[in-house]
Amino acid sequence: xxxxxxxxxxxxxxxxxxxxxxxxxxxxxxxxxxxxxxxxxxxxxxxxxxxxxxxxxxxxxxxxxxxxxxxxxxxxxxxxxxxxxxxxxxxxxxxxxxxxxxxxxxxxxxxxxxxxxxxxxxxxxxxxxxxxxxxxxxxxxxxxxxxxxxxxxxxxxxxxxxxxxxxxxxxxxxxxxxxxxxxxxxxxxxxxxxxxxxxxxxxxxxxxxxxxxxxxxxxxxxxxxxxxxxxxxxxxxxxxxx
Amino acid sequence: xxxxxxxxxxxxxxxxxxxxxxxxxxxxxxxxxxxxxxxxxxxxxxxxxxxxxxxxxxxxxxxxxxxxxxxxxxxxxxxxxxxxxxxxxxxxxxxxxxxxxxxxxxxxxxxxxxxxxxxxxxxxxxxxxxxxxxxxxxxxxxxxxxxxxxxxxxxxxxxxxxxxxxxxxxxxxxxxxxxxxxxxxxxxxxxxxxxxxxxxxxxxxxxxxxxxxxxxxxxxxxxxxxxxxxxxxxxxxxxxxxxxxxxxxxxxxxxxxxxxxxxxxxxxxxxxxxxxxxxxxxxxxxxxxxxxxxxxxxxxxxxxxxxxxxxxxxxxxxxxxxxxxxxxxxxxxxxxxxxxxxxxxxxxxxxxxxxxxxxxxxxxxxxxxxxxxxxxxxxxxxxxxxxxxxxxxxxx
Numbered sequence: 001x002x003x004x005x006x007x008x009x010x011x012x013x014x015x016x017x018x019x020x021x022x023x024x025x026x027x028x029x030x031x032x033x034x035x036x037x038x039x040x041x042x043x044x045x046x047x048x049x050x051x052x053x054x055x056x057x058x059x060x061x062x063x064x065x066x067x068x069x070x071x072x073x074x075x076x077x078x079x080x081x082x083x084x085x086x087x088x089x090x091x092x093x094x095x096x097x098x099x100x101x102x103x104x105x106x107x108x109x110x111x112x113x114x115x116x117x118x119x120x121x122x123x124x125x126x127x128x129x130x131x132x133x134x135x136x137x138x139x140x141x142x143x144x145x146x147x148x149x150x151x152x153x154x155x156x157x158x159x160x161x162x163x164x165x166x167x168x169x170x171x172x173x174x175x176x177x178x179x180x181x182x183x184x185x186x187x188x189x190x191x192x193x194x195x196x197x198x199x200x201x202x203x204x205x206x207x208x209x210x211x212x213x214x215x216x217x218x219x220x221x222x223x224x225x226x227x228x229x230x231x232x233x234x235x236x237x238x239x240x241x242x
Numbered sequence: 243x244x245x246x247x248x249x250x251x252x253x254x255x256x257x258x259x260x261x262x263x264x265x266x267x268x269x270x271x272x273x274x275x276x277x278x279x280x281x282x283x284x285x286x287x288x289x290x291x292x293x294x295x296x297x298x299x300x301x302x303x304x305x306x307x308x309x310x311x312x313x314x315x316x317x318x319x320x321x322x323x324x325x326x327x328x329x330x331x332x333x334x335x336x337x338x339x340x341x342x343x344x345x346x347x348x349x350x351x352x353x354x355x356x357x358x359x360x361x362x363x364x365x366x367x368x369x370x371x372x373x374x375x376x377x378x379x380x381x382x383x384x385x386x387x388x389x390x391x392x393x394x395x396x397x398x399x400x401x402x403x404x405x406x407x408x409x410x411x412x413x414x415x416x417x418x419x420x421x422x423x424x425x426x427x428x429x430x431x432x433x434x435x436x437x438x439x440x441x442x443x444x445x446x447x448x449x450x451x452x453x454x455x456x457x458x459x460x461x462x463x464x465x466x467x468x469x470x471x472x473x474x475x476x477x478x479x480x481x482x483x484x485x486x487x488x489x490x491x492x493x494x495x496x497x498x499x500x501x502x503x504x505x506x507x508x509x510x511x512x513x514x515x516x517x518x519x520x521x522x523x524x525x526x527x528x529x530x531x532x533x534x535x536x537x538x539x540x541x542x543x544x545x546x547x548x549x550x551x552x553x554x555x556x557x558x559x560x561x562x563x564x565x566x567x568x569x570x571x572x573x574x575x576x577x578x579x580x581x582x583x584x585x586x587x588x589x590x591x592x593x594x595x596x597x598x599x600x601x602x603x604x605x606x607x608x609x610x611x612x613x614x615x616x617x618x619x620x621x622x623x624x625x626x627x628x629x630x631x632x633x634x635x636x637x638x
Contacts, residue, residue: 036616044610048561051605069608071490076588077610079550079580082557105548 037075044077045069090146090180091115097184098201113202115141118209138213148212152183152219156230161239170239171230186219187212194218310380319370326367343369376452399451400459404466410479411470418474439487441467446488497603497612500596502529512596516588518615521577523585527593531569533559537586538573551583558591558611562602568594588614 045051058066080092091111099107118141126137138144157178158169174182187208195204211217327346331338334349346367356364381398382388392398392405442450444460471483500512510529515522535542535555546552559565570590574582591611595603606612620629627633 036618044608044613046561046609048563051608070604074608074610074613076613076615077557079554079584081610082553083561083609084553084557104550108550 038073040073041075042069042072044074044081046077046081046083048083088142090149091142093180094145094149094184094188098188110201110205114205114209115145117202117206118144121206121210144213145209148209149180149183149187151212151215152186152223153179154182154223154226155179156227157182158226158229158233159240161236163239168236168239169229169233170236171233172240183219183223186222190219190222311374312380316370316374319374323367323370330367397451397453397455397459399453400455400463403451404463407463407466407470407482410482411466411473414470414473414475414479439489442486442488447486497592497595497607499603500593502596512593514589514592516585516590516592516614518584518588519577519581519618521574521581521585523572523574523582523589525570525572525586525589525593527590527597528569528571529597531567533566533568535570536572546579546583548579551579554583554587555590557587558594558606561606561609561611562594562598564594564597568597584615587611 055063080096081087095104095107095111098110119139122137122139122141122144126134126139129137138147154174156171157174159172160167161170187205191201191204191208195201208217208219212219327341328338330346330349331341334345334352336345350365350367354365358364381390381393388394390398390402392401395401441464444455444457447460447463448455467483467486470479475483500514502510502512504510511526512529513524513526515524517523537545542552542555546555556565559568572586572589574586576582577585588611591606595606595612598606603612622628625633
């Protein structure tokens, strides 16, 4: 689209239904987090199936949403997003977290190698197993990955709260995104620190993923430790005010 | 004009009267009343003397309040402006009836060329509505009593509008309850299918009321007006509500579709450009082909060894289910490998618009394929190590 200049777009805010708190752009106060897109830009929807759905199958809400999207400005799709069926948002997020110094090429390479190693290991097990066991062995690396990360997610977390001069570890419920983040972070830290110097990341990571898939291994242990600490500090729960 | 020293609050373009009176910009120092009297023009002089007296009395008062203008004063200014406009038209040898503001501006620039850098400091002649701030009409009479009964709220137009709107809302509700009691209510199907209009935004409302509003005020107003619109109301209420609606830019798909061109062999192709960061790409997409992509004369597999970049090249084709059906020839320069891939992606998406239906163009726009990515490298700031990173904090 003949991209409208960002300045001209800034003053436009769409329907005032669900009036968004438009952030004031006062001359004296510049925001630290700002984006080249104005607040009225919406995120792009790259899924092909969303558009191919015939109109008859849409609910009222979806129809309204479609009409609404036609009047909005849309941001450009980022370089990591495509409409490919092979793209997985969890895998992309994990790759980004593994990335060091902006070396996306290496991170992605490691990720693909990990998934391949997982698949190979599972296939070896499959071929070595008897017919009954073969039914239970999961071979899809993506399901293993998702399940492993889900098994590593803590349900409750600890937060340092300052009260009367002392810091207490208070148990606190975690948001979904925080839980996913912690699972991935623990996995990556574990694989980076506790491995033999000569061992490569894909090998270690695949090993850890398989262990987490079976609810074993150090990452799941760490999650359980977190839960135990939270249970131990149950009495401090009322220090939380939100 | 007598007393710019009192008038200069906002930067106002100076007024320009004819008959030999040249006024300078208001930021340029105190215009001495004595010098003003030397100017010719009888009628204006009387006016100016009037101002002189006003100024003299106001000198004793703390002069930080914005100046208030009476309605008569503004009317007089408008009359003078119109007469001056006609004089100017005659001077320039043009027809006074069809002398527009642009003609006035051009005439002033011709008659009074100025080398000043600040555009607002140059001589100009504008309608009094643009010069005198809108809200400066004096809102109290000679006895000091304000005209409007809500004057002491501080935001009289806003509160009177809320009062009026709420009154109408209560009436409409009462009427609806009465109809409901009599079971005469017509089923209102107010599903807003096409989104054709929107409520005013805060800036527009402020302009309408000529008053500053807070975010909370604006939210309250929108909530009230939104509730009002959900009721069933008659024609008068609809008219009232329509004053606060503006039409939405009809579906920002002002995408320029490229023309289809034909080369010597009769093949149809379409060209377009795209850019991302500092990379610029120009792409030619042929209508019938095998899916070969040549970048700067080299196959895309060799030019983009990274999978992510190749995925970006394929994105528009995959989205439209046209993976092996077009041939692409492109030139790209500048930027890095990812930026070049993004530039080519944008250019191919734009080129494909000419082979595809309007609906699919809209889908591509909603998928973010047709927007130029405005993100560029943020500059490094002085006193910091990078764009965001600060220097290491040292206690001493």
